[in-house]
């Protein structure tokens with residue numbers, strides 16, 4: 001399939017304990033960038049390395065199992081219970097049943113769910129926010145060194161969203177993981193990022209720290225800043 | 239009519255019913271294995287899908303009586319007898335099973351499939367853990383159609399000497415003997431009803447979330 005280039009001149013790096021936020025409008029190529037990293041898509045050119053190794057030299061199946069990925073629509077398996085969903089990657093990796101159970105219990109509690117209450121439920125009996133939490137727990141299950149989060153807190157009310165963001169910061173510290181976090185919510189980007197990469201139709205417009213972001217004059221960055229309630233930034237500057 | 243005639247007829251009904259069930263079971267069982275296997279392969283290769291669906295569709299449009307007729311003169315696989323009938327019944331049952339296998343697997347929601355692949359499932363694991371379980375109700379619905387149709391079509395198998403309940407019906411028609419026609423038709427209808435009810439029960443079991 002020959003066609004339009006979705007991503008071009010995109011370059012970034014992320015270390016353990018850091019979060020690179022990909023910020024961009026719908027269709028700017030954020031999901032595509034994540035899919036290149038876990039090789040559910042292969043780049044036509046360029047290079048992606050994890051721990052100094054080119055991912056094209058790695059087995060794609062093993063690579064994917066070593067990365068924690070929350071895909072945009074969660075994709076919980078509808079015929080599996082919450083516990084089975086959370087245990088998916090450990091199961092693929094051949095963990096013993098007991099170990100998987102313990103891990104699922106620990107994780108569900110960590111993402112703020114009551115294990116006893118939800119572990120036997122099927123996804124259709126969860127609220128949107130609960131599904132998101134399960135998807136996050138599933139991504140963390142096998143203690144990956146790299147997390148890819150694709151708008152994981154999109155469908156949450158502001159209070160729960162804030163709670164999940166705080167939880168994310170705690171988990172990032174606890175597991176000392178590198179993470180690439182996609183969002184189109186500027187406040188979320190500012191709260192979570194160690195660096196923010198701004199995408200403009202597949203091109204990297206700017207890559208800055210959250211502190212530098214508010215000084216950006218580039219078009220996409222400006223239009224994101226314009227979404228903030230007026231006066232908020234002035235107050236921040238004080 | 240005296241009791242011995244009735245008893246003979248009853249014995250005949252019994253043994254022909256068993257023959258009928260064997261015909262249906264063997265042909266349907268084979269059709270399930272072939273249909274599901276080819277169906278799975280068809281979801282992996284677009285070319286395979288086009289060919290398999292086209293062939294099965296054409297087979298299905300041939301009137302069953304004509305299909306029995308076509309197979310008769312073919313050496314090795316054709317000729318009078320049970321094996322020709324079974325082959326014909328297999329070919330005839332393939333389409334609903336094949337089609338429903340393809341539709342069922344294609345019906346797995348995109349995010350679900352994407353997530354399974356993104357988590358590191360191999361193609362086999364995707365099939366076994368995700369696609370087949372989610373497609374199972376649809377595949378069962380296809381098997382149900384094939385099975386019920388097959389029980390009716392197997393009646394015609396008697397015409398090429400394969401036995402089954404059709405023997406009574408054809409003999410009854412030839413000798414204008416309503417009792418014999420009924421003795422063949424009623425058990426065939428009952429078999430179809432039982433099969434239908436059993437399969438729909440199984441389907442509902444599988445579909446339960």
Ligand SMILES: Nc1ncnc2c1ncn2[C@@H]1O[C@H](COP(=O)(O)OP(=O)(O)OP(=O)(O)O)[C@@H](O)[C@H]1O
Pocket residue numbers: 006024025026027028029030031032033072184
């Ligand atoms: N499977 C595909 N085939 C062809 N084009 C695609 C495919 N998936 C995405 N695209 C295109 O690639 C571009 C980037 O898509 P992508 O999903 O990466 O955007 P995004 O930044 O994640 O958007 P959103 O915020 O809406 O999720 C879009 O123009 C989209 O139409």
Ligand SMILES: [Mg+2]
Pocket residue numbers: 030031032072150
């Ligand atoms: Mg996206």
